[in-house]
Structures are given as C-alpha cells and as structure tokens.
Amino acid sequence: MTCQKCKGLMVTEWRPEFSQEAAVLRCINCGLVLDPLIAQNRVISLGVKQRVLKAA
Ligand SMILES: [Zn+2]
Structure with missing residues (x-):
C-alpha cells in the first residue's frame, strides 16, 4: 500500500493509542497514520477520547 499524501511506503503498526482492535x-x-477501523467506527473512538479525558 502507498501513502495517499506522498506515495511513500506504508507499513502496518500496532498502535493502541490509535486503535485497540486493529493495526494502523x-x-x-x-509519518501519515491511517486508521480505517476508527474512520468507520467514530462512536467507538469518541468513547475512547471521553475515557482519556476523565483519566486526565
Ligand atoms: Zn506519506
């Protein structure tokens, strides 16, 4: 897969701060990060943000 922005090489990474269910x-x-799962499940990502705010 190539980057939409610069056409560079994209690698799969496990980034729990972006998604706890799938690699990004x-x-x-x-350095562009793509997370197709969060883009499709915005309700889940909002829930994660609220939990982070309460913790901080
Ligand atoms: Zn790029």
Whole structure:
C-alpha cells in the first residue's frame, strides 16, 4: 500500500493509542497514520477520547 499524501511506503503498526482492535498503517516517508477501523467506527473512538479525558 502507498501513502495517499506522498506515495511513500506504508507499513502496518500496532498502535493502541490509535486503535485497540486493529493495526494502523503508517507512512515511513512522511509519518501519515491511517486508521480505517476508527474512520468507520467514530462512536467507538469518541468513547475512547471521553475515557482519556476523565483519566486526565
Ligand atoms: Zn506519506
């Protein structure tokens, strides 16, 4: 897979701060992070943000 922004190489990474259910794609050239799962499940990502705010 190539980056939408710079056409660089994207690698799969496990990033719990972005998604606790799936790996995300990160561009090794420009650092762009893509998380298709959170983009499709915005309700879940909002729930995670609220929990983080309460913890802080
Ligand atoms: Zn890129």
